[in-house]
Amino acid sequence: MSDEIRLGVFLGFGMITLVSGAVVALARTIIYSVFALLFTFFGVAGLYVLLHADFLAATQVMIYVGGILVLLLFGVMLTHKIATVQLRSASMQRGPAALICGGLLALLLYVIFKTPWPVKELGPATPTVQRIGRYLMTDYLLAFEVISVLLFAVLVGAALMARRETNR
Amino acid sequence: MKEWVDGLVEGSSLLQSLPIEVSYFLAMVFFSLVAVGWMAICALFFVWLERKVSARIQSRLGPVYVGGRFGWAQTPADALKLLMKEDLVPESADRLLFNIAPAIAFMATLLTFVAIPIGNGLVIADLDIGIFFILAVSSLGVIGIIMGGWASNSKWSLYGGMRAASQIVSYEIPVALSLIGVVMIAGTLNLVEIGRGQAGGIWNWYLFKSPFLFAAGIVYFIAALAEVNRTPFDLPEAESELVSGYNTEYSGMKFAFFFLAEFANLFVISAVAVVMFLGAWNSFLPWQILPGPIWFLGKVFFLVLVIMWLRWTLPRLRVDQLMHTCWKVLIPISMVLLIGVGVQMWLFPGN
Numbered sequence: 001m002s003d004e005i006r007l008g009v010f011l012g013f014g015m016i017t018l019v020s021g022a023v024v025a026l027a028r029t030i031i032y033s034v035f036a037l038l039f040t041f042f043g044v045a046g047l048y049v050l051l052h053a054d055f056l057a058a059t060q061v062m063i064y065v066g067g068i069l070v071l072l073l074f075g076v077m078l079t080h081k082i083a084t085v086q087l088r089s090a091s092m093q094r095g096p097a098a099l100i101c102g103g104l105l106a107l108l109l110y111v112i113f114k115t116p117w118p119v120k121e122l123g124p125a126t127p128t129v130q131r132i133g134r135y136l137m138t139d140y141l142l143a144f145e146v147i148s149v150l151l152f153a154v155l156v157g158a159a160l161m162a163r164r165e166t167n168r
Numbered sequence: 169m170k171e172w173v174d175g176l177v178e179g180s181s182l183l184q185s186l187p188i189e190v191s192y193f194l195a196m197v198f199f200s201l202v203a204v205g206w207m208a209i210c211a212l213f214f215v216w217l218e219r220k221v222s223a224r225i226q227s228r229l230g231p232v233y234v235g236g237r238f239g240w241a242q243t244p245a246d247a248l249k250l251l252m253k254e255d256l257v258p259e260s261a262d263r264l265l266f267n268i269a270p271a272i273a274f275m276a277t278l279l280t281f282v283a284i285p286i287g288n289g290l291v292i293a294d295l296d297i298g299i300f301f302i303l304a305v306s307s308l309g310v311i312g313i314i315m316g317g318w319a320s321n322s323k324w325s326l327y328g329g330m331r332a333a334s335q336i337v338s339y340e341i342p343v344a345l346s347l348i349g350v351v352m353i354a355g356t357l358n359l360v361e362i363g364r365g366q367a368g369g370i371w372n373w374y375l376f377k378s379p380f381l382f383a384a385g386i387v388y389f390i391a392a393l394a395e396v397n398r399t400p401f402d403l404p405e406a407e408s409e410l411v412s413g414y415n416t417e418y419s420g421m422k423f424a425f426f427f428l429a430e431f432a433n434l435f436v437i438s439a440v441a442v443v444m445f446l447g448a449w450n451s452f453l454p455w456q457i458l459p460g461p462i463w464f465l466g467k468v469f470f471l472v473l474v475i476m477w478l479r480w481t482l483p484r485l486r487v488d489q490l491m492h493t494c495w496k497v498l499i500p501i502s503m504v505l506l507i508g509v510g511v512q513m514w515l516f517p518g519n
Contacts, residue, residue, distance in 0.1 A: 005189055031318060035265060038311055058297050058304040066307025070337050073314050077330055127296050129357055 010050055017043030034072050041065050052125040055132055199292045203281045211431040212243045218431075218476050219243075225480040253420035258320060261417065265319035270418065270425035273312030277429040277436060279305040284439045285360045287449045287460035298359035299351065302440060303344055306395070309429065310336040313404065316426070317414035328413030331487065332404035335394060338494040339401075342391035345502035346384040349509040350374045350444045353381065363448030370452035375445040380508035385445040387502045389471075392437040394494070396430065399479040403487060438471035439464075446471075 020039035027033045041064045048057035136144050216231070219242065223230030235241025257266055280302045285291035295301050310332055317329020353374060354362045366373050375385045394401035405413030415426045442448060446467050449460030456463075485493065 002189060031262075031265075035311075035315060054295070054297050055300070058300045062300070062304035062307060065311065066304065066340060067337065070307075070310055070314070070333050073311075073318075074330065074333050074337075077314075077318065077326070077333075129297060129300075 006050065010047070013043045013046035013050065015043075016040075017047070030076055031073075034069065034076055037072070038065060038069055041069065051122065053128060054125075055128045199282075203278055203292060207278055207281050207432045207435075208428065210435040211428045212247060214431040214434050214472060215243045215246075215427075216240065217472070218479075221473065221476040222480045225477070247424060250420055250424040255420045255422070256417075258322065258417050260321045262319040262321065265315050266417075267422070269312045269316035269319055270422040270429075271312070272315060273309050273429045274425045276305055276308035276312060277432045279308070280436045281432070283359065284436065285363055285443065285448065286464055288363065289360055290449075290461060291360060294360055295358070297357050299347060299362070299440070299444065300357050302359075302436070303340070303347070306433075306436065307336070307340055309433070312426075312429075313414045316418065320414075320417035322417050324410045324412070324416045325414050328404045328410050328416070332397065332414060335397070335401065335403060335490060335494075338491065339391045339394040339498075342387055342494060342498040342502045343395055345499065345506055346388040346391065347440075347444055349378075349381050349384045349506055352506075352509055352513060353377060359443050359448075363443055363450070366447040367450045367456075369454040370447065373445065373447035373450075373452075375447075378509060378512055380505045380512060381445070384502065384505045384509070385441070387498055387505065388445070389441060391494070391498055391502075392441065393475065393478070394490070396433040396437055398434070398475055400482040400485050401490060402479075402484060403490060434472050434475060435468060438468045438475070441471055442467045 017040055020036045020043065023036035024033045024040060027036060041060060045057040045060040048054075048060060216239070220230045220238070231239025231242035233239060234245050257263055282292045283295050283298055283301050285294070313332040313336075314329040317325040317327075317332070320326070350362065351357055354365045356362060356365075362374075370376060374381050376382065393399075397404050404410075405415065410416070415423055418426060442464060447463075449464040451457055451463050
């Protein structure tokens with residue numbers, strides 16, 4: 001793929017991500033925010049594909065779209081008054097919020113431009129799955145196990161909380 | 169696909185005069201259309217088949233008149249009717265989401281069609297992460313269902329959408345867990361490689377490779393039925409409770425999109441079962457008698473028939489039974505089977 005096309009595709013996915021991200025933050029209807037998040041996740045997955053990280057992109061879609069987004073939707077729909085389409089999110093304390101967000105933006109920009117990122121040329125697409133699997137079972141085994149224990153604890157905790165409510 | 173385009177470009181002076189990117193783009197458009205056409209044919213054929221099979225099971229004839237024999241033109245006629253119907257949007261519905269929901273449901277199914285190999289190497293996109301890609305994008309369909317259910321602003325649709333959400337999120341887990349065993353034995357996620365690994369007779373099919381995989385195949389089949397809302401797990405569109413579930417308010421072409429996606433999903437789950445467990449395009453004898461695609465489609469057709477037979481035989485589960493089946497039966501079983509496959513690979517390496 002030539003560089004111009006790659007740039008064009010990158011800009012396309014970047015636009016999708018940014019615009020839908022803005023909708024997530026700014027939409028007045030909560031359900032619009034959640035559905036816009038779908039396109040944000042997709043844009044990010046597209047960027048991963050562009051970097052030859054196919055496994056990561058599929059994981060992004062699987063975990064975030066297939067799991068988290070559906071549960072978010074479920075949560076939103078379980079809130080009261082869902083049957084009426086009007087479910088608004090209000091914005092308040094705009095002044096302090098703008099201040100904090102502006103500060104955060106400045107900090108992030110500072111970090112982005114000051115950090116010496118290890119940039120390297122994008123080589124041809126190579127299979128990633130085997131290497132990821134090998135690293136997860138060797139170099140990053142501890143992190144992998146810690147995360148799985150954490151998730152297991154969360155699962156047990158969630159089940160416990162849900163149980164308690166039904167018993168009452 | 170890339171090799172195919174490269175070969176085509178090499179042989180044609182007209183294509184050589186164009187930039188290679190244009191050829192790739194044209195090939196992409198062409199193959200997308202192939203996928204859409206193939207999906208539509210599958211869906212139309214399965215709708216007709218379902219009507220015939222259900223009729224025979226109930227001692228009826230089903231469609232017989234349209235098209236002369238066997239009523240074969242019944243579903244194309246129905247599709248034409250749906251195309252010409254008025255496009256209704258309920259007044260209090262959320263227009264935007266109401267309109268894009270069928271497209272999302274349709275797209276999710278279409279994306280899976282791209283990655284399914286029909287024969288040895290005969291696949292639109294030979295993805296390195298094949299089966300994982302299919303699992304990932306097929307989870308998108310539920311978003312379309314929830315979106316449509318919510319945007320219709322009708323209680324039936326909403327309940328259908330919520331049932332779909334809880335059901336599909338739950339049953340995704342046993343589906344994935346039961347497929348991991350095959351991936352472990354095959355050592356790859358690539359569907360073409362998995363299919364090649366099963367060449368050379370029925371005893372090489374992964375279903376019969378190990379007792380654990382045999383059970384995993386059954387778990388997959390049950391869980392996949394639930395994932396595509398087929399009876400006995402068709403709660404999201406239970407006719408006797410929810411009118412038609414999430415698509416109650418839809419009509420015309422948008423309804424057709426939901427319908428098409430649903431029947432095309434039949435092909436997808438059967439095809440995944442065939443590729444992962446039933447030897448893909450390989451014959452059950454050590455040598456290949458007929459071309460691969462014929463074997464593949466024959467096996468898929470057989471599984472689809474079984475699914476239809478189940479639909480017209482079994483009653484629908486209750487919601488609590490549905491959740492019980494998934495979380496307390498299928499997930500523990502598939503977990504144990506996964507460990508069993510691992511132990512087997514550890515005890516008998518290289519087998």
